[in-house]
Amino acid sequence: MMDGLMKLYAILAFIPVIPFAAVLIGYGTYIKDWKRAFRMAMDVSTVFFIGCVAGQFNLIFDSQFGIYGIMLVMILAGGLLGNAQFRKRGKVNAKRIFQAVWRLSFFATSFLYIVFMAVLIGRMLFTMSA
Structure with a gap:
């Protein structure tokens, strides 16, 4: 059972745009509120973008720090936002x-997905021709 879930996650994380589009179209058609559907698609596909970007980072830099680096940045962002919120409102x-951290992670990891994918494709093309 767990092995099947891991394989399903690996397939969906390979191209995280697929879960994003599926949630956006499916949920948007169901509730007829595309703004809310877009936010839901962002929230759901962030999990897949994080996994994919972590794997790409590990491939490019030949390390195992990808997921830990992403989590570290997310925790630091949460601390900074919490501090700013406490200073402004007096409570957190x-x-x-x-x-906020989850949605910012969506934008950051989707940008990194595009950049890392371009690097990996370029690396593959140049190693094949050499």
Whole structure:
């Protein structure tokens, strides 16, 4: 059972745009609110983007630090946002901070996905021709 779930995650994380499009179209068609559907698709596909970018990082830099680096940046971002929120409002709303970090992670990892994919494709093309 667990092996099947890991294989399913690996397939979906290989091209994380597929889960994004599936959630966007499916949920958007169901609720008819495309703005809310877009946010839901972002939230769901972030898990797949994180896994894919971590794997790409490990391939490019020949390390095992990818997932730990992403989590470290997310924790630091949460701390910085929490500190800013505490200074401004005098209290911390953990749900809003988690949501902000999660959505910022979507944008950061989707950008890194494109950059790392270009690097990996370029590396593959230049090693094949040499």
